[in-house]
Amino acid sequence: RAPESGLYFLLGNLPIPTISATPGSVIPWNESVKILCGGTPESFLYQLEILGNSTYKVVEKKWGFQKTAEFVIKRMDTNTAGRYQCRYRKQYSWSVHSEALELVVTGPFSGTPASDSFPETLSKPVIWVKPSFMIPEGKLAIIWCQGTHEAAEYQLHFEGGLSAFKRPKSPGMSNRVKFPIPSMTSQTAGQYRCFYRSGELWSEPSDPLDLVVTGDAGDTTFAPTEHTSSDHWDSYMLTTETQFQEDPVLWSHNAQNLLRIGLVFLVLVALVWLPVEDWLHRKKLQERASRASRQECRRFRAQSPGEMTERCSGHR
Known part of the structure; x- marks a missing residue:
């Protein structure tokens, strides 16, 4: 020893x-x-x-x-x-x-006898992916996990191991979170499951979600969308509800474009306004000089009617 x-x-x-x-x-x-x-x-x-x-x-x-x-x-x-x-x-x-x-x-899986010491059973979460379970290489994929409004934490598991976890931004207000995969590769393709926690208890795993990476970066509009669940969820309602929760990357891109357009507009306005302002300023100075000259001529005429005739002849 x-x-x-x-x-x-x-x-x-x-x-x-x-x-x-x-x-x-x-x-x-x-x-x-x-x-x-x-x-x-x-x-x-x-x-x-x-x-x-x-x-x-x-x-x-x-x-x-x-x-x-x-x-x-x-x-x-x-x-x-x-x-x-x-x-x-x-x-x-x-x-x-x-x-x-x-x-x-x-919680106890199907076929597992209930135990008196087991406090409660949580419903199985729902997992799906947008835009499709077939994602071109390098493209963005967003995995959604839906539990209950009481969920305090969500976990995403990839090939049996913990991949990511997330807590709802507004507990009690939302029953789902999303896990973005910024760039799909062969390393991120595979089987995913998700869980959620309420209090100290974790739910059963969701049904498996298999993601496939393809080499074609073309249109995937008509590719089927993976949305598996043992419960009877209305796919249309889920899609409608998530339309207002777009990916933050897309929102950020649109915001950057709007900011660029706004800056270009301000620059154009400045380029137009500066010459106009300069012209107006010079015009005001000329008018003031002209008024001052006329007043001076009137004063000289009043004092010496015979003098300054040539000088003031243009201000009559």
Whole structure:
């Protein structure tokens, strides 16, 4: 057994540990999950931690020289769901922490007997994509996930792993969020599912949504739109409701065009107005000079009627 010491320090040359969950990171209520933490064969201590708001709590430690340590959570519920990380110790040094692994607990799936300890069941979310499930390479795709008005958070999973999460901007006012994919590639094509959370409870996963990337960037107006659901949703109503929630990229583009047009208009107005203003200013100066000259001639005539005849002859 390796010697114990109270002096632990970090070495930058230790490999970053890996963390994963089997059979997956989405676990039904009361089911078990195995968390794997990968290090080096010389690692003699592995530590699993669950993350809080700003701290972490040690869940379990595994002793013994091994390249990968296994941690088993026998029953998943709202207390064991959350974000996990791990690290390992080699000789007198701790590695850095692994990336965070999000474990999501869901309601009992179809065929799972109800449990008295299970607080409630959330309805399955609806997932669909615009403009189509077949997206040309490099084009924008927007995945929508619809839950309930009580949903506090949504998660999008890609090929079984967490891809993105989002909280509604106005909780209680909207029952859907969108996850944009700015540029479709072969790396972003595949199967997507979404979840939502109400309180501490997560819903079942949505039906799978398969996105296909194509090499043709032509018109996809008549391509079928993926919109799968076990519930009876009115596709027309969903489409109508989302017409007023256009993609922010398009809105930004239109706003930029309007701003450019406005700036060009202001420049044209300035180019026209400046010469006109200059001409009006010169005209006013000439009129003032002419009035002053006429007044001067009248004053001289009054004082010396015989003088300044030639000079003032043009102001009669």
